Amino acid sequence: MERKISLSHMAFYRGWLNGLSLREVADLYLETGLDLSRARSTLLWIQDTLCQAVLRHGRHGEAHLLRLRLFDRRGGAYTSGAVPTIEDFRAQLDPGELWSDDELQVRYRKAYPHALERRWLRRAALLARQAATLTWLEQWLVTAPTLADPLAAWLDASLVAYLAKARLTTVGDLKALMVNRGYHWYAAVPALGRVKAARLVQWVQGFAGSWGSLPATVLNPPRAIPAGAAQRLLALVAGSTGALTIAPLEVFVVPRRVPDPSGVTPLIDATDDRGAVTAWLYARAGSTQAHRAYRKEAERLLLWAHLECGRGFGQLTEEDAAAYRDFLLGLGRTRTAAWPFRISQSDWCAPRHTSRQHARWRPFDGPMTPQSVVYALSVVRILFAWLAAVAYVPRDPWATLAAPTAQFGPSPYSKHARMVSxxxxxxxxxxxxxxxxxxxxxxxxxxxxxxxxxxxxxxxxxxxxxxxxxxxxxxxxxxxxxxxxxxxxxxxxxxxxxxxxxxxxxxxxxxxxxxxxxxxxxxxxxxxxxxxxxxxxxxxxxxxxxxxxxxxxxxxxxxxxxxxxxxxxxxxHWVRRTTGGVSAEASALLFQIQQLLGLSIATTPNDAAPWQNFPGEDSAVENIAQQKRAWERCFPSAPFRVEEREEE
Incomplete structure (x- = not known):
């Protein structure tokens, strides 16, 4: 496909003619940046395209002129506009006409030594003619890209080849990927890289006047979203109705907590479920990684409770707990006609890695494995046990809930799974x-x-x-x-x-x-x-x-x-499991492995990752038999020992 000339190409060629180095103009105007080999080939392509355009109109002199780089580093670019005429010079410095003509000529020659030289005047005339030719070509040759145009018509072939691997063929496809995936959109394009991606973002943003500006989630890293973006996101996804809709925890607005009829005052200052979850995360998530994992599961339950059930945490019943378990197990696997819940399965899911600052964010990215469901319910149990302990909820509906028994195929875990031999x-x-x-x-x-x-x-x-x-x-x-x-x-x-x-x-x-x-x-x-x-x-x-x-x-x-x-x-994570395995084979004590790896039995399903199932000091239940089964599944050759830790 024949590539088209854009305004950035004209600016690139004009800057090179006017004396800027190839590196400078490539960095300023080309989507390939500082790749000088691509810049040279682009320069030759622009030069040939412009010359062929003027030749088609019979302007042979301009075709030769467009190939001349008239800039002279010793004498400048010979621009006539920078040198005033002798009449303008007198009007500026001698408005009273006190100097004679000879004195004026001497002063003029001293200020502009090349102004009256025939060689200088000829170069200035050629440069003015060259600029006029470029302006004439720009008026009828340059067009603006549209979203329906193929990428091959506007971008360098090397970039088009990268984008083709992600099945991006049009300008609209490229912009849609940026908008949908956010700042790290280039992760969906194999081998593209951050530098090339930034150039493409700059190129797309250059046509913001006709296509619309890219959102802040594309232009800024997730942790550098400007202040107030959360409120703008909420306004975007919720509209002007103020109705509850699926949104991240930090912008999801929930009703105030319904007071306990018995009059018990909670031990935390939270006035709604979102504040309660935030307080729990602050109290129980000891690391950044645990905070993200806990927040994800609490966020899913919060959205489901308010959007699907229409009830807060304090009003959830044992039936709601069982329904949430079935919801997690069936999401993404149930036929649409047999889906028993009000909100459709597709409304709960979005492509993986969708930015939390994007309006299309959803709490799920597809079906959950049985092991993931068990883990999610274990986190929810910990959450509600804590909420009941601080008297935020009157009872814990998850205490009597049975673990899911559904299996969708054989478990991928074995005695020594996920360990390096x-x-x-x-x-x-x-x-x-x-x-x-x-x-x-x-x-x-x-x-x-x-x-x-x-x-x-x-x-x-x-x-x-x-x-x-x-x-x-x-x-x-x-x-x-x-x-x-x-x-x-x-x-x-x-x-x-x-x-x-x-x-x-x-x-x-x-x-x-x-x-x-x-x-x-x-x-x-x-x-x-x-x-x-x-x-x-x-x-x-x-x-x-x-x-x-x-x-x-x-x-x-x-x-x-x-x-x-x-x-x-x-x-x-396999290396972490290997560390625990080596410690177990060396007959390390239970609490020693726990301290080394920072593990807790409360948030890990028994059949999913057995050697993580050793209790933390804050575990609600100390089940020695459960610990022994988990230990023997993972470390059959090492003896199971539980000893009291001496007080330091």
Whole structure:
């Protein structure tokens, strides 16, 4: 398809003719940015297209003129508009006409030494003619894109190839993806990347006058949405009627709590269910990861109770609790005609990763597995047990609810599921050992820090030097400790610290944590300028996935296809489970594994992730038989031991 000329192309070519470097004009006007090879090919294409256009009108002189770069770095661009005529010069500096003609000529030549030179005047005339030709071409050659136009008509072929992988063919498809997915829309386009995505957003935003401006959720990261965006979102999704509608917890408006007829005053200041959920999250969610997980399940129940049942938490009954269990089990699996609830299944679901700031956000992204339903109900049980304890609700309707028994196929979990085997771990280390420096040192530091401490991806991303400290050993030596928010400090053996210092040294940093700046990340990454910047939790997950891919290849070379299969499915959480498994095989006590990994039996289903089913100190029920069954399912070779923890 023939590519079309836009205003940005004309500005790009005009800036290059007027003396700007190719890098400068490409960065200003092209969607390919600082890719100079694409900029050169675009420059030649624009030049050929403009010359062919004037040749079709018989203007052969202009065709040659458009290829001339008249800018002279020694004498400027020879623009006649910057040099006044001699009459204007007299009117400006000698309005009383006190100078003679000879004196005026001398002063004029001194101020503008090239103004009367024949060569300078000729270049100025050619430049003016060149500018006039470009303006004439712009009037009839340049058109504005429409949403129905193919992307190949406006964008560089390299970008079109990326977008085609996501089945984006028109300009409207591209804008719709941005609007629907928000700031991280480019995650739906394989290998596009953040830099190219930002260029495309800038290109689309350049036509805001004809297409409409992109929303703030596309232009800003989720955590940098301007103040007041939540209120604007609420107005967008609820309209002017004020009726309840599906919306995120932070903007969902619920009626005030109905007072308890018995006159009992709650121990919290919440005036509605949203405030009660917020107070519970503040009291019980000890980490950012737990806060998100708890909020998701409480948010789902809150929306269902008010929108489907029309009742608040205090009015829910045992029948409502059973109905919510059936709602979770049947969502996305029930035929439309057999769906027993008022709100349709499709209204509860939206594509995964839809931004919470977007009007199309929904609390579900599709059917839930039975294990996910069990987990969701366990979180709801904890919520209502706490609400009953603080007298916000008169009774707990979930206390007598039976766990769901429906199964949609065999459970994917086994005794040693989601754990890295010894052979797979050796293959992973062998693959990492073949990497080049400094990537090898960083990978070894990440793997050893993760498997020794059992930290999750959030804690690994936020681990910094100001959380390191030393303690005295009984034998007189010292050892390093790492403070983890919401948990007790974890010990860092010498092997971990040696690999951390080796990573810092390979990155050109100091090897003493005390010398490094406060808040310096233990595991970061080097940017293009060799600056050490922290990883995000998603960055930690992607790094571990990349290391598992390297380890999988090493396992295949060694003939260990079972280990390669494990690493193909592994994640950061598998490393945590491996840490617990190693501790169990070493006959660690129950509370020691719990402290190491920060686990609780109350929020993990028994059949879903058995080795997480060990009770926290705040568990409502201490069921030793349940603990023993969970332990034996995961660690059949290790003895089950429960001992009282000594008071410190």
């Amino acid at each position: 010894v052979a797979a771990w050796e293959g992973l280390q062998a693959g990492v050992a073949g990497m080049s420096s400094p990537g090898r040192e960083r990978a070894e530091a990440m793997l050893w820090l993760a498997v020794v401490t059992g930290l999750g991806q959030v804690d690994l991303a936020t681990a910094t030097t100001d959380r390191l400290y030393t303690v005295q050993d009984q034998d007189g030596g010292t050892r390093w400790m790492l403070k983890v928010p919401g948990r007790k400090a974890v010990s860092l053996p010498d092997g971990v610290m040696q690999r951390l210092t080796a990573w810092w040294e390979s990155a050109g940093l100091a090897t003493d944590p005390a010398v490094l700046p406060s808040g310096f990340p233990l595991i970061g990454r080097l940017d293009s300028r060799q600056r050490h910047i922290p990883l995000t939790p998603t960055g930690v997950s992607l790094l571990m996935k990349r290391l598992f891919t390297i380890g999988r290849a090493a396992c295949r070379r060694a003939g260990d296809f079972d280990g390669a299969g494990l690493l193909a499915k592994a994640s950061v």
